[in-house]
Amino acid sequence: MSKSPTSYSDLADRVVRHYKKTKRDLPWRKNRAAYKVWISEIMLQQTRVAAVIPYYERWFNRFPTVEALANAPLDDVLAHWSGLGYYSRARNIHTSAKELHQHYGGQLPQDAKELRSLPGIGRYTAGAISSIAYGKREPLVDGNVARLLSRVFEIEEDIKSTSAIKQLWELCTKMVPAGSPGEFNQGLMELGALVCLPKNPKCGHCPLEPVCLAHAHDRTGELPVQAKRKKDSDKPLLERDALFVIRRGKILLAHRVPKGLFGGLWELPQTPSRPELAGLLSLSLSFHGKKPGMVHSQVLSHRRLCIRVWPASAEGRTKLAASTSYQALKWYPLSQLTTLGISSASKAIFQNIAELRAINREQQ
Numbered sequence: 002m003s004k005s006p007t008s009y010s011d012l013a014d015r016v017v018r019h020y021k022k023t024k025r026d027l028p029w030r031k032n033r034a035a036y037k038v039w040i041s042e043i044m045l046q047q048t049r050v051a052a053v054i055p056y057y058e059r060w061f062n063r064f065p066t067v068e069a070l071a072n073a074p075l076d077d078v079l080a081h082w083s084g085l086g087y088y089s090r091a092r093n094i095h096t097s098a099k100e101l102h103q104h105y106g107g108q109l110p111q112d113a114k115e116l117r118s119l120p121g122i123g124r125y126t127a128g129a130i131s132s133i134a135y136g137k138r139e140p141l142v143d144g145n146v147a148r149l150l151s152r153v154f155e156i157e158e159d160i161k162s163t164s165a166i167k168q169l170w171e172l173c174t175k176m177v178p179a180g181s182p183g184e185f186n187q188g189l190m191e192l193g194a195l196v197c198l199p200k201n202p203k204c205g206h207c208p209l210e211p212v213c214l215a216h217a218h219d220r221t222g223e224l225p226v227q228a229k230r231k232k233d234s235d236k237p238l239l240e241r242d243a244l245f246v247i248r249r250g251k252i253l254l255a256h257r258v259p260k261g262l263f264g265g266l267w268e269l270p271q272t273p274s275r276p277e278l279a280g281l282l283s284l285s286l287s288f289h290g291k292k293p294g295m296v297h298s299q300v301l302s303h304r305r306l307c308i309r310v311w312p313a314s315a316e317g318r319t320k321l322a323a324s325t326s327y328q329a330l331k332w333y334p335l336s337q338l339t340t341l342g343i344s345s346a347s348k349a350i351f352q353n354i355a356e357l358r359a360i361n362r363e364q365q
């Protein structure tokens with residue numbers, strides 16, 4: 002177990018006092034309803050605050066209640082998530098909303114264990130909803146909290162290791178005060194996000210400076226201990242060939258099955274190699290040029306993506322061959338592309354639509 006720099010209640014008091022004085026005015030702090038806490042916490046995972054704000058506001062205009070969300074088609078939910086990435090989050094929210102609507106009268110349960118039985122709600126999100134919306138004495142640890150506590154308590158193990166994670170949750174469980182659990186949890190996260198930065202922590206502005214062991218021992222640059230991250234160039238490369246074909250103002254799109262990478266989203270039909278495209282779609286294709294019209298490269302969390310986009314003309318009636326990736330094909334009006342659930346990769350490709358169309362026209 003780590004060394005204890007001070008009493009847990011003193012530490013909690015410092016965090017809560019500082020949070021009350023300095024908290025940012027964010028849209029999700031105006032209304033602490035459990036549904037709002039839930040959606041904001043899921044949106045904020047892996048995503049910056051500034052990027053989340055417009056999504057959060059659009060979401061509650063379209064899905065003001067759990068019931069409205071449960072009754073909406075998945076396509077619509079994904080369209081409102083489009084660009085936030087990690088689409089399983091949106092699919093899980095939708096499934097959970099249906100369950101909440103059917104079995105809980107549209108209300109999120111207060112108990113963290115019960116919350117964790119819902120798809121996509123893990124220990125962290127359950128702790129956030131339970132403490133912030135319902136005032137329950139539940140802890141939470143996110144990446145920012147882990148970094149901050151590893152410094153305050155001088156934790157010497159890799160913060161992603163099982164034993165460090167166990168230690169961090171135990172510390173938070175002891176520290177979270179009965180009187181203001183939500184403010185304490187938000188205060189810890191806020192300090193981790195704004196003050197105890199990965200590089201050059203702002204110790205002079207930190208209420209924990211007098212009790213922080215890493216600061217006292219001049220070790221803030223050494224902690225937290227972290228195993229080396231994989232370089233982007235070491236991530237496996239996923240290469241795809243995509244078809245770009247337009248007929249009478251409509252573009253051919255494929256709808257992914259609702260699981261796995263980009264599950265449930267629409268995109269240009271893609272296969273691992275160009276010759277497989279005609280077979281997937283039952284079309285006779287003539288490609289315009291020997292080189293792709295564009296190549297989109299992107300680094301995802303666990304892999305690199307390279308999509309070669311091939312402008313082409315197509316003959317015949319489209320019919321989807323048996324596919325493990327797609328559930329449907331559709332000719333979609335170009336003017337309505339913005340209403341679809343699409344990935345950031347598709348968004349980047351569609352930004353080049355004018356150039357891709359020009360290649361198609363030149364060759365016709």
Ligand code: SF4
Binds near residue numbers: 153213
């Ligand atoms: S004193 Fe510095 S290192 Fe310690 S918690 Fe505060 S910001 Fe982080």
